[in-house]
Amino acid sequence: MADNPIHFGTSGWGDIIQQFEALFKKPGPCAAVRINLHLAPAIQNRLLGKLKRDGDAFDSRKVVKIDPSDGMKLIRENGSWFLMRPSGSEPVVRVYCEASSEEGVERLVTSARTFGFES
Numbered sequence: 471m472a473d474n475p476i477h478f479g480t481s482g483w484g485d486i487i488q489q490f491e492a493l494f495k496k497p498g499p500c501a502a503v504r505i506n507l508h509l510a511p512a513i514q515n516r517l518l519g520k521l522k523r524d525g526d527a528f529d530s531r532k533v534v535k536i537d538p539s540d541g542m543k544l545i546r547e548n549g550s551w552f553l554m555r556p557s558g559s560e561p562v563v564r565v566y567c568e569a570s571s572e573e574g575v576e577r578l579v580t581s582a583r584t585f586g587f588e589s
Contacts, residue, residue, distance in 0.1 A: 491559045501575040506562040507554075507583065514556055514563055521554060529581040529585075551552050 509517065521542040525533055529546070536544040541555020550569035557564050567578035569577075 499561075499570050500568060501570070501572045502566070503575050503579060505565045505567075505582070506557070506560070506580060507565055508562055509548040509560070517563060518553065518556075529578070548574075550574050553580055554582065561577060 475482045481557070482580040518541065521544070522536075522538070523546050525536055531546040531548055531550070533544045534547050537545070537574065541553055543551060543553040545551040548570070553564075553566040555564055557561075565579070567575050567582065569575045569578060
């Protein structure tokens with residue numbers, strides 16, 4: 471039990487709030503969003519191929535890892551990432567973005583929209 475810094479005691483809400491804050495200090499701040507790109511079917515069909523071929527040109531940050539297991543996920547050198555995949559239930563491309571700040575997420579969203587519509 472000594473190795474686990476998170477524990478549930480009976481000392482009140484202050485203790486729980488401190489533990490919650492400690493939990494989020496380790497990974498740092500995080501902002502995330504999901505958007506839907508309404509693209510013509512022909513553009514949707516070309517989009518994942520474009521990501522595979524030109525993913526390193528998606529944004530100015532270097533892409534350090536590409537994960538094609540569920541659409542196309544590009545992980546950038548600063549730890550932020552985005553994932554594009556066709557929806558299985560709607561005629562849209564889903565875009566998921568995560569970064570350490572709201573500004574970083576907005577930058578990813580803007581880049582994803584530009585990249586998607588330029589397909």
